Amino acid sequence: MTLDNVWPKSWLGLWIILFLLPGTSRSLAQTYLLKPDRIFDGETTHEGWAVRVKGDKIEAVGAIASISTEGAEVVDLKGTTLLPGLIEGHSHLFLHPYNETPWDDQVLKEARSLRTARATVHAQKTLLAGFTTVRDLGTEGAEYDDVGLKQAINQGIIPGPRMVIVTRALIATGSYAPKGFSPDIDVPQGAEEADGHDALIKAVRRQIGKGADAIKIYADYRWGLMAEARPTFTIEEIKLMVDVAKSSGRAVVAHASTAEGMRRAILGGCETIEHGDAGTPEVFTLMKQHGTALCPTLAAGDAISQYRGWKKGQEPEPERLKQKRITFKQAMDAGVTMAAGGDVGVFSHGDNARELDLMVDYGMKPLDVLRSATSINADVFHLADRGRLRTGLLADLVAVEGDPTKTITDLHRVRVVMKGGIFYKR
Template sequence: MKTVNLTFTLILSLITSIIAQQKTFDNYILLKPDRVFDGQQMHAGWWVLIKGSRIEAAGEPNSITVPSSVKIIELKGQTVMPGMIEGHSHLFLHPYNQTSWNNQVLNESRAERTARAVNHAKATLMAGFTTVRDLGTEGAAYDDVGLREAIKKGVIPGPRMLVATRAIVATGSYGPKSNVAEASVITGGEEADGIDGITRVVRSQIGHGADVVKLYADYRWGENGTTQPTFTEAELKIAVEVAKSSGRIVAVHSGTEEGMRRSIAAGVTTIEHGDGGTPLLFKLMKEKGIALCPTLAATEAIFTYAGWKKGTDPEPESVTHKREIFKEAMQAGVTICMGGDVGVFDHGDNAREMLLMVDYGMKPIDVLKSATSVNATVFQLNDLGNIKSTYIADIIAVEGNPAEDIKAVKQVKMVMKDGVIY
């Protein structure tokens, strides 16, 4: 009997050892590219060692202890960099030249919009964007929370998501609208007014799973459809106070000078679009540590849909203005987030914004930072956006050197999220 037990113990020990060795083999991956952008700077000849879902080490080959059993991936001619972070996305929208925003909100079923969002999530991940800040479902309620959870559980492939759920708008300011006064029409955001009303809605959205609180500080509700401020400074301040007390960041849509002034005074985290920016406002943003997400690609896309041919036709005044405020923001030292307002244009083409940032005057290396370490810092993603020991292994490889030619970020050859290669 003792012999049988001893034999059984030896067999069990052997099996356990084999399994452990197999796990060790599967657990370690060594990336050997030509260069590594670590979220801060480019390093020629670096290697990256991954253990499970985390980065074990990154640096010169002689600084890394490589396990005897490791999966080695040769990436000749390629740059390894952190998985990119999309700063302004709407996975539940698709390009407006396919279907107008009004018709998407009013006429596409929630099932169709979710089905599209699943495809958009996969396209985003495969384009090298392993994280997105999704700033509103635009009429699809809290379905972004469900999408986020489905991705977390591995039901579908997609980026990790920071979601804003319904977004918050002032009553009567947002669309869609009907000419029939008595008609009950779905709204693209959740309406709220006053200190009590906004407090309740911010808390409600957080309770429903919002990672980010998104508000519209101005919109096209003025005379003849002009863009005018919506929330008062006091209303914005209470939204920020409530959101930040729960650890949430606050994103504010703003395209007017007064809307931006109120948002800055309220202490928001980011201002989206920022078309009303002035040197004084950008100076205040710099002083208060408020970042700008300029959404250059969305502006150009809208004019393209209207018939503008870039490079052939004269540049629309709004596009020229966007160039000017982008440069003014950089000159003021404002933190620039990479975010294109994807959904206005195709998901998976997120890097379009990065190419425009260079076109508008930003250095390629700074654009790479914006899409990785800068966005991670602004969005409070403490273990993402950099390639360094203990950080989450969200890593991509692109053909060429994007610090020399930013178009390389569109040549994605490998996507890894949580240590898993997709």
């Protein structure tokens, strides 16, 4: 079949094809009244409420009888719960599951053009899963390509979520790169190496200048042949990076899995700790005192354990996951703010809700998990224009079948996705 066989013979035909393309569903009507069974507004649930959308904003929220239908297309969402577009707190759109291709091979052997092409598909899958915003925490060797990906989404070239990006991330020299090579060989890095006063200032400013919305650092990692996670940057170095980033209105987030790496990141002023696997009650108390949020990435550890041979549901949990359950509970007991993010890319994009399932499995209530994935993530990431269903906020909405405030797995049953007043799934 040639292009001539399928290409429309008129402008009307072209318009019809464009109208029907996935991710571009638009109606001539720019005002909608969405009527679900219930609404979760980012904080609590309301029965018999509706949302009126005009343009890219929420115009009204409240009891159905109190909202005018005049000039609006009524969208009946019987059997669903309507909630704010979900916010993915830890993703890597330039990675794909490690059981497909190991991380080292993705960094060393895959062309950036290939990785970018794949990332565009990952972005669409993320959006269609109901995640209308993503905090993408590092391109992992794909340089500043997240900047172009974000621009392509914002310009409507490709469908995808709103992106908060950190570009390359910052690492201490010698701590991160692909492992197992001769010390005589310099291999490509998964992030940017920088050390010491002047170099760190320059690296932070360079990443901001290239387009970073936040700065990510690796406060600890598996150094050298010992392959044990140990702290990388000193507290003074972390404070320096935080000060430089804050002067431009940007936060610093920290990969930290050891207690000491977490302690340094907290005292240095990082706003979120990613992973926190070996946290202690003392460290979690410190997090609470400093208002540092935890993004636990439960789904990444669960996926990696399965890649290593664990048969989930058939065999006892590996010790690593048993310990994670303990530290997760310790963080909750300490009152630490829980952000929601799964380290997606370690596992499949579009399966983002897997993290939220596990947060419930590890002891959180479904309603609290929904808050983490909406209003709490919005607050922690300084996204004041989303995360709640309120008048004047962005019309980023998702409708799912059932009631995820009671059964969190209902989040996998996505019926509607709207971003900025445009339907991407209906």
